[in-house]
């Protein structure tokens with residue numbers, strides 16, 4: 329997968345693209361992420377990317393020309409990207425959307441900033457996406473959240489496929505099961521016996537039960553939703 333990011337603050341992405349699972353996925357060539365400074369697509373001396381809003385009002389709006397120039401330049405060759413715009417009032421990002429986006433060969437993420445982008449930019453956009461009902465200073469952190477959730481789903485990025493298998497829960501939006509590692513007892517708190525039993529079938533059903541119980545407790549609407557869609561098996565419903 330290739331992702332092109334358009335932003336006025338490219339520096340924000342430096343650590344994100346170098347560290348951890350994402351850093352390895354990029355350095356190993358499994359995925360390609362290019363961050364582009366919208367300012368590089370301006371033509372004036374002062375490299376202006378924003379301007380005051382027509383009709384008055386606070387703050388600045390990202391101008392359309394530099395973003396369109398970047399889009400035209402970056403889509404001259406290769407597959408047309410599926411274009412996301414990160415902004416507070418977009419469609420709520422979730423695991424289902426991450427799975428869907430992870431199947432696209434190429435993405436472009438336009439990071440909103442200031443009071444947002446000129447409305448005409450949305451003629452380039454396939455999906456306006458929000459990571460939550462709160463206002464950040466810009467769409468760069470949301471872009472990193474989306475890339476993190478999407479890139480970890482690309483085959484080969486997460487070394488141990490097992491952790492992806494566990495995601496079969498999160499792909500249905502179920503909350504994860506409790507995790508433990510050595511020591512078997514710590515400050516009087518013991519690891520559940522079943523996890524020390526080596527009995528894989530029992531461990532699997534214990535984990536599934538824990539996940540369903542936690543989801544029912546904290547996010548009952550997810551269980552209701554899965555019931556309605558018929559995505560819970562008979563024994564899961566018991």
Ligand SMILES: Nc1ncccc1[N+](=O)[O-]
Pocket residue numbers: 414415416418440457458459460461462463464465466467470
């Ligand atoms: N929540 C947000 N605030 C500002 C820009 C983008 C945002 N978002 O969620 O994509």
